[in-house]
Amino acid sequence: MSILSSASVVVRDLLVPDALPLLRVVGGDEGLDSAVTSTYATELPRPGGYVPRGALVFTTGLVLTDDAAVRRFTRDCIDAGASAIGFGTEIAWPHVPEGLRVDAGSAGIVVLEIPPTLAFARIDDYFDGLRITRQLVAERRLAVGRLLDAVRKGWANTSVLAPELHRVIRPGQDVLVVCLDADARPEVVLGGDYPVGLLDGVLTAIVPNPPGGEIRRALPDPHGVGGPVPIGYVASAMDEALAAFRLSERRGLPSSGRDTATLAALIGRLRADQSAPFHHHVYLPLARHDHRHGTFLVATLRAFHAADGSLGLAAEALHVHPNTVRNRLEKAESITGRSLRDVAGRAALAIALSTADGTT
Incomplete structure (x- = not known):
């Protein structure tokens, strides 16, 4: 995951009534999670060659004198790959033109109605501030991730994490390691200023145990938790949390x-x-x-494994006599040199079958 992607601002982030009052979505709701790369104000009737991809385009429609002009302007923004169009009302048009609202919305471009009391510059300043803040957070996560990785691999001891931990972890307090999807917002789902780093492409946070009341119990899926452990054993908890996260990805829990x-x-x-x-x-x-030879050794081994080593259940699943299952297993043992009567042999079987399934 790049710094750029983790620092991205999406259209939804701009819908903050306290900061940008009366900014209203009037079309293209499905595009609210589209990334905004920049802002671009224009009163050109055909701005297509100038609109940056992913831009939030501002206009008051001064030169859009009829529906045909509105639709040409909108088509240029669509073709340029704009993320949103912010239309300033009560200057040239009392409302967002219907053609713009419908055409842009149908193309998945968010249409924002901007009242005359909300200057384009104010939205632009808010976007810049949010983008810079996200950039700084992303850079910090990369830096913390490098520290976490060094501790996990044994290249450094946990003292290198002290500047990150002292704000939230009391001396002697056990910790949990929480792993979240790289697109998650840990500041929202965890709360608090916990150290969060990007580790193996996964957001990894160290939180106190028991977790404080501000940590929400309903973490987003997928997520994995390791620990609790004393801080000196946090490296093992990181491995545990990462393994739990990968398992969560596979099983959806x-x-x-x-x-x-x-x-x-x-x-x-x-x-x-x-x-x-x-x-x-x-x-x-x-x-x-x-x-x-046209035999069914693999199918029999799968049934035997699924039946947890029961000849009878495997025979029922295969619709054959238990002796048939027994004979096939003996043949499999002679071919592989592995005994299916002990734990080691059945473990080898489970691993071998998983490689055929592509699950390793």
Whole structure:
């Protein structure tokens, strides 16, 4: 994730009644989350060659004398890739022209009605301030992320985090590590000035345990939580939270370190180079035997694994006699040299099958 993307301002961010009173959306609601890259004020009848992509275009429509002119102006803004059009009313037009509202809205461009009491310059200043603030926050997150990464990898001890932690963590207090999607707004969902860094492309925050009342219980999905641990063990909590976050992404549910303490979660954390031997030496020999001889060893192993090692349940799922399942398993054992009667053999089976599924 780049600094630019994390610092982006979207159209919705400008709808702040206290700061920009009476600014009103009159079209293109589905574009409210479009990024605004700049502002551009114009009274040209055909501004297309000058409108920056992603711009919020300001106009009062002084030279738009009829519906045809309005639609040509709007088409230029659409073709240029504008994010929004802010139309100043009660100067040339009492209301936003219907053609602009309909055409821009249909193209997913937000149409904003700007009253005469709200100067374009005020909106521009607010946008600039918000963009600079987001930029500074993004840069701080990259810097904190580098500190978190150094601690996680053992290149530095937790003392390097002291300037970030002293504001929110009491001496001797345990901490939690919370991982959120890179597009989340931790200042909103967590509250407080907790240290937040971009770690492996994931927003990673250190918060006190128990969390303060300002931390909302309903964190956005996906999210993962590691800990609680003393601050000296925060590196392990980071790994735990990142693993929980990846698990949350896969299953669509919030996850914690406890959820990662399963064989399936462990398999999901294996790198390709770690799972490759199981694919090459357990799965492929079985798949090749099935292909050459028309057998069903892989299907039988899947059913056996799904039945948690029960011959009877696997036989029911396959609609065969339990002895058939037993014979197939013995054949699989002879091919792979792995015993399915012990935990290690069944674990190897689970890893091998997951490589065939593409789940590692």
